Amino acid sequence: xxxxxxxxxxxxxxxxxxxxxxxxxxxxxxxxxxxxxxxxxxxxxxxxxxxxxxxxxxxxxxxxxxxxxxxxxxxxxxxxxxxxxxxxxxxxxxxxxxxxxxxxxxxxxxxxxxxxxxxxxxxxxxxxxxxxx
Numbered sequence: 122x123x124x125x126x127x128x129x130x131x132x133x134x135x136x137x138x139x140x141x142x143x144x145x146x147x148x149x150x151x152x153x154x155x156x157x158x159x160x161x162x163x164x165x166x167x168x169x170x171x172x173x174x175x176x177x178x179x180x181x182x183x184x185x186x187x188x189x190x191x192x193x194x195x196x197x198x199x200x201x202x203x204x205x206x207x208x209x210x211x212x213x214x215x216x217x218x219x220x221x222x223x224x225x226x227x228x229x230x231x232x233x234x235x236x237x238x239x240x241x242x243x244x245x246x247x248x249x250x251x252x253x254x
Contacts, residue, residue: 133178133179133182134179134182136175137175137176137178137179137182138175138179139175140171140174140175140178141172141175141176143171144168144169144170144171144172144173144174144175145172147164147167147168147171147172147226148168148169148172150164150168151165151168155233156232156233156235156236160229160232160233163225163229164226164229166222167222167223167225167226167229168222168226170218170219170221170222171219171222171223171226174215174216174218174219174222177211177212177215178212178215178216181208181209181211181212184208185205185208
C-alpha cells in the first residue's frame with residue numbers, strides 16, 4: 122500500500138495527539154497522595170515527559186515534512202544539515218526519556234501498592250449488594 126507524505130504526517134499527528142491525551146490522563150494524578158515526596162516528584166516529572174514528548178515529535182515531523190528540501194537562500198542551504206542533525210538527536214533523546222518515563226510510571230504504580238489504606242483490604246459481601254436467587 123502506497124501512502125503519501127501528507128497521509129503519513131497526518132497519521133503521525135494523530136498518534137502524537139493520542140500520546141498527549143494519554144500523558145494528560147497521568148497528569149490528572151498531579152495532586153494524588155504518594156507515600157513519599159520523591160515518588161510524587163517522579164510521578165509529576167514522568168507525567169510531564171509523556172505529555173510533552175509527543176508534541177516535540179509532532180513538531181519535528183512538521184519540520185521534516187513541511188519544510189522544502191530545495192531552499193533558495195544560501196544561508197538556509199548551509200544551516201539545513203546541522204539543524205536536521207540537531208533535531209534528529211533531540212528527538213532521539215526525547216524518545217529515550219519517554220521510554221524511561223513510561224517505565225517509571227509503571228514501577229510507581231506497583232510501588233504504591235505497598236502503602237494501601239486498611240479500608241482497601243476490607244472484605245465486601247457482594248451478595249448483600251447483588252440480587253441473587
